[in-house]
Amino acid sequence: MSRFDHLILDHVRAMPTYVPGRSPRQAEAESGVPCIKMASNENPFGPSPLAVEAMQAAAANVNWYPEIDNSDLRAAIAVRHGIDPTNVLVTCGSSQMLHIVARTILAPGLNAITADRSFIVYPIVCMAVGADLIRVPMRDNAFNLGAILDAVTHETRAILIANPNNPTGSMLSPADITRFLDEVPDQVVVVLDEAYAEFAEAFAQQRGVSYSRSFDYVREGRNVVVLRTFSKAQGLAAARIGYAVAPAGLIQYFMRVKTVFSVSSIAEAGALAALGDFAHVEKTTQNNLRGAEYLTRSLAELGLTALPTWTNFLYVDLGEPASPFAKRLEGEGVIVRPMTGNWNAPTAIRVTIGTPEQNAVFLGAMKKVLTSAAVR
Numbered sequence: 001m002s003r004f005d006h007l008i009l010d011h012v013r014a015m016p017t018y019v020p021g022r023s024p025r026q027a028e029a030e031s032g033v034p035c036i037k038m039a040s041n042e043n044p045f046g047p048s049p050l051a052v053e054a055m056q057a058a059a060a061n062v063n064w065y066p067e068i069d070n071s072d073l074r075a076a077i078a079v080r081h082g083i084d085p086t087n088v089l090v091t092c093g094s095s096q097m098l099h100i101v102a103r104t105i106l107a108p109g110l111n112a113i114t115a116d117r118s119f120i121v122y123p124i125v126c127m128a129v130g131a132d133l134i135r136v137p138m139r140d141n142a143f144n145l146g147a148i149l150d151a152v153t154h155e156t157r158a159i160l161i162a163n164p165n166n167p168t169g170s171m172l173s174p175a176d177i178t179r180f181l182d183e184v185p186d187q188v189v190v191v192l193d194e195a196y197a198e199f200a201e202a203f204a205q206q207r208g209v210s211y212s213r214s215f216d217y218v219r220e221g222r223n224v225v226v227l228r229t230f231s232k233a234q235g236l237a238a239a240r241i242g243y244a245v246a247p248a249g250l251i252q253y254f255m256r257v258k259t260v261f262s263v264s265s266i267a268e269a270g271a272l273a274a275l276g277d278f279a280h281v282e283k284t285t286q287n288n289l290r291g292a293e294y295l296t297r298s299l300a301e302l303g304l305t306a307l308p309t310w311t312n313f314l315y316v317d318l319g320e321p322a323s324p325f326a327k328r329l330e331g332e333g334v335i336v337r338p339m340t341g342n343w344n345a346p347t348a349i350r351v352t353i354g355t356p357e358q359n360a361v362f363l364g365a366m367k368k369v370l371t372s373a374a375v376r
């Protein structure tokens with residue numbers, strides 16, 4: 001409680017505070033041991049080196065405001081996906097784009113729909129504009145599209161789908177999504193949040209299936225907003241840059257709502273270079289394929305089941321409260337994310353797949369924590 005509470009809108013007062021993955025500095029200060037962070041699905045190899053070089057060069061010009069419409073990057077993204085630049089909006093991470101969607105099409109009395117275990121920014125962006133978020137139970141740890149359709153009301157304006165999903169790592173097939181879009185009423189915009197697209201593509205190739213038709217939907221002019229980010233496979237999480245791809249008629253409204261100059265020229269230069277750095281993405285996704293297999297098998301040897309993943313993290317239900325478990329792991333030098341609070345899975349942890357060395361440290365720490373729990 002503070003003396004300012006009465007000044008605050010009711011729906012803002014009710015908002016939870018976003019709880020990020022703990023930083024090594026925080027964890028080390030408490031545990032007294034050096035920690036590696038495997039809590040926020042960042043790139044364990046660091047940023048694209050080409051992006052670092054481009055950002056260093058761009059830093060010399062930060063006295064100038066950035067170019068407002070990010071035309072070079074939009075053009076490059078358009079070429080990459082076979083769309084028009086008018087279909088692209090560059091934003092300060094996909095988190096900002098989620099706020100833009102909410103501010104453009106949601107309001108008190110309207111609602112959005114998502115799954116009951118999905119990205120925790122979804123409830124925040126809805127609550128920030130006073131809209132309701134309907135959270136539909138999952139089926140087999142994946143979005144239940146049939147149940148989502150059943151939950152649609154006259155007041156529904158958005159459906160938020162993370163594909164693959166954070167935190168369960170599940171993926172919906174293009175056929176399932178196409179069927180679903182055919183059924184969604186016209187007053188609803190479907191957000192396909194593809195933050196982990198590069199990892200999903202690599203898994204899909206390995207498993208002989210296809211990942212996504214999202215850009216086709218935009219070309220077909222459907223009510224779809226595709227979100228992509230440079231925070232994950234390209235390793236630019238702190239640069240804060242991502243983009244939306246949607247029909248031009250929607251993009252022009254989103255553009256009005258976006259905070260002007262919120263994408264820095266440094267971030268744009270980094271993203272442009274990272275877009276062409278195929279080697280870094282390939283190294284990252286190939287390491288991830290191997291790491292997913294190795295960690296899943298090794299966790300099974302410890303008696304734990306990781307859900308099948310299409311992403312750069314694993315979701316493991318421990319069958320015991322995850323927060324104290326995560327704290328004990330920090331005592332062994334590894335930070336993971338307990339799926340408490342709005343994650344809605346208080347007995348599960350999510351661990352980012354790391355380098356081979358980080359994965360080995362994580363498994364060593366898991367063994368110690370599990371053994372000490374068995375002794376106690």
Ligand SMILES: Cc1ncc(COP(=O)(O)O)c(C=O)c1O
Nearest residue numbers: 093094095162166195229231242
């Ligand atoms: C599903 C999903 N969407 C969006 C984001 C946010 O990415 P950004 O860093 O671009 O805001 C994340 C980050 O963890 C995510 O998991």
